[in-house]
Amino acid sequence: MANLNSTSSRKKPVPFFKTKKFIVACILAVFAMLLLIFSSSLWRNYPIQGEKQFVSINTGDNYSRLIDRLAKQHKVHFPWVLKIYQKLMIHDTLKAGVYEVKRGMSVRQVLSMMSNSDNAQMSRILVIEGTTFKQLLEKLRKDPLIEKTVVNLPQDQMIQSLGIPYSNLEGLFAPNTYFYNKGESDKKILLDLYQHQMDNLDAAWANRDPNLPYKNKYEALTMASIIEKETSLDRELNQVAGVFIRRLQQGMRLQTDPTVIYGMGDKYTGKLTKKDLRTPTAYNTYTMVGLPPSPIALPSKKAIEAAMHPDHSDNLYFVATGNGGHKFSANLTEHNQAVQAYLAVLREKKSGATP
Incomplete structure (x- = not known):
């Protein structure tokens, strides 16, 4: 009877998954996985060719669309991590402009840089075919990288300031994508777009079909x-x-x-x-x-x-x-x-x- 009692009172072995060693191992595994994810997403160097590269952000873009676009281009990994980081750590919105990314910059640094328009090197002006002059003006007015000198003037004063020999500015500016240095004046931009359109018009007019x-x-x-x-x-x-x-x-x-x-x-x-x-x-x-x-x-x-x-x-x-x-x-x-x-x-x- 004494031997039976001593046997029954012996403690059962604790399963390994309940031991401290297992819990510590799980914590270390999770930590290692998070470290791998962060090193592959936030801390990873932004891939560029050469020593520097320009990244263009359009007016109206947001971080979510930007991250999705970069993921499709295989420039970033784990986009969900980047979106969480942006929500928690970047409190400003994405700012339009053209940003210079230098070799060695991390994805985290690139995302943070784009929340401040002071970091932009150039302004990207996208003029879409079929939009109106009124819509072009609104685009220029909202661009923080452009110096405003004429876009807020009444149209007759704007025409006088630009020196354009037409009484209506509609149609006179060429749709295209343009890049300008930060701080460029709206007057310089409009005159460039006007000259492009006049060049297009003059060339086509000189080679037009007869009897139009x-x-x-x-x-x-x-x-x-x-x-x-x-x-x-x-x-x-x-x-x-x-x-x-x-x-x-x-x-x-x-x-x-x-x-x-x-x-x-x-x-x-x-x-x-x-x-x-x-x-x-x-x-x-x-x-x-x-x-x-x-x-x-x-x-x-x-x-x-x-x-x-x-x-x-x-x-x-x-x-x-x-x-x-x-x-x-x-x-x-x-x-x-x-x-x-x-x-x-x-x-x-x-x-x-x-x-």
Whole structure:
């Protein structure tokens, strides 16, 4: 009996996963994993070619989009770690500009640097085809790296200060991506963009097709702006130009919605009505014959070239297909059929989206 009692009172061995050694080993493993993650994300050197590289941040960008973009480019790892770090440690927003990243800088240092516009070396100006001069002005006004000298002036004073020989600044500035040193004046930037557009216009005008219905190159620029607003497809630019030029030659109204929208200004709320199309303005090409008095947007070099080199078909009409692009027609019967096909596509899409 004594031997039995001594055996039953003996302690059972403690499982290894409950021992202090196991707990310490787990803590060390977690620490090592975190160390590996941090060294591969935050503390990792930002990859560059050469001794330095410029990184461009657009106006409106945020850290989340930037980190996702860098992850897709395989420049950073563990983007979720970087986003957590940014939320906890970087309290300012991402600032637009062009930043110089030097060899040996860590990802953490690069992210922190971009929260202060004083660290930017250059300003990146992106002018998108088809945007308006008003939108360009807003972009320049909001850029903290640009010296403001003219963008807040009334337009007549701005024209006088720039020395531009036109009474309306719409369409006169070339869409493109531009880089300027920090502190560059808005006047210098606008004059550069203006000169680029005039160079594009002069070159295209000098090599234009014969018998175009333009009185001067400014009218051609106006046509180019309409073409730019009507299609985003390069392959359609000359076709759209051909339709509108033949309408001008035959005395037809252009009947293009973008001119109506431009003429409405702030009254446009996102949808055109029949009343809008029937309400005369200086830009309503449904109620007037000929071109509007000025461009309606900033046309690209390709749109300017299209205005000088229209296609040679007989098309006088076009309408969206509903699936990308447009259907061009030579007569009203074909056009009406294309309109009905477009409406059928819209109905099909609407019914398909309804449970």
